[in-house]
Amino acid sequence: MLHGSCLCGGVKYEISGELSGVLNCHCSMCRKAHGATFRSRASVNASDFTWVQGEELVKHFESSPGNHRGYLRRVNAVLLSNLVDGF
Amino acid sequence: MNANYSGQCLCGEIRYSVDIEPVFTGNCHCKDCQRSSGSAFIPAMIFPEKDVVVSGDVKYFESQADSGYLHKRGFCSNCGSQLFARFSNMPGMLGIKAGTLNDSSNYVPKLDFYVGSAAPWDFMNPELPKKQGAAQS
Numbered sequence: 001m002l003h004g005s006c007l008c009g010g011v012k013y014e015i016s017g018e019l020s021g022v023l024n025c026h027c028s029m030c031r032k033a034h035g036a037t038f039r040s041r042a043s044v045n046a047s048d049f050t051w052v053q054g055e056e057l058v059k060h061f062e063s064s065p066g067n068h069r070g071y072l073r074r075v076n077a078v079l080l081s082n083l084v085d086g087f
Numbered sequence: 088m089n090a091n092y093s094g095q096c097l098c099g100e101i102r103y104s105v106d107i108e109p110v111f112t113g114n115c116h117c118k119d120c121q122r123s124s125g126s127a128f129i130p131a132m133i134f135p136e137k138d139v140v141v142s143g144d145v146k147y148f149e150s151q152a153d154s155g156y157l158h159k160r161g162f163c164s165n166c167g168s169q170l171f172a173r174f175s176n177m178p179g180m181l182g183i184k185a186g187t188l189n190d191s192s193n194y195v196p197k198l199d200f201y202v203g204s205a206a207p208w209d210f211m212n213p214e215l216p217k218k219q220g221a222a223q224s
Contacts, residue, residue, distance in 0.1 A: 005122070006122060006123075007119055007122040007123040007148075007150060007160075008148070008150065024126075024127075028191075029097060031186035031187070031191065032095070032096060032097040032168050032186065032187050033096075033097045033166065033167065033168050034124045034125055034126050034168075034169065034186055035124060035129060035168060035169035035170060035184025035185075035186040035187050036124045036125075036126040036127075036128065036129055036130060036184065036186040037114075037126070037127075037128070037130050037185075037186060038126060038127075039125060039126055040125065040126050040127060040208075041125075059167070061097070061098065061165065061166040061167055063097055063098075063166065069097075069166070069167060071162075071167030
């Protein structure tokens with residue numbers, strides 16, 4: 001079981017399955033969104049992902065059609081990307 | 088004349104420009120920067136805040152850093168991008184996260200710090216000096 005959270009701890013999640021598509025994305029949109037050199041991301045099956053707490057605190061920004069970047073409204077820890085089509 | 092450094096958030100709501108050189112540049116690998124960015128480290132530049140021109144509504148979140156000082160992280164409430172930081176031990180200074188620069192090649196890090204907290208998959212430039220903890224320690 002993998003466990004994760006945002007910086008303030010308001011949002012917590014668990015992942016029970018395997019990660020896939022594990023990579024660092026260096027595109028300009030990821031650099032802007034994260035303020036960092038790259039975004040470190042992975043995909044999980046939705047059925048393997050569980051919100052422990054704080055799902056209602058997550059706001060999504062659709063940076064391009066189908067890519068909803070999830071972040072915590074009060075802290076701004078960037079947590080998730082929900083890709084409609086996945087990759 | 089173009090500013091030395093300019094940048095914006097992902098949606099363009101917040102923009103900034105600076106016409107001087109930063110007083111510090113370095114990559115912070117602390118756990119808070121990993122959590123807040125979702126990445127391995129934050130590439131940070133420090134400027135006197137009076138020299139940074141900012142447009143747009145910046146929201147700040149405050150947390151206590153590993154150093155014990157207060158750290159305010161500035162972000163866009165529309166798209167969630169992180170851009171700025173204020174530090175209680177550096178009054179009058181503003182941190183800018185270099186990932187938000189319009190031209191990424193303008194950022195030249197001089198130091199890796201909090202490398203003792205770095206993720207095992209965080210590969211660093213071996214030519215940069217390393218500090219286990221805070222940059223100024």
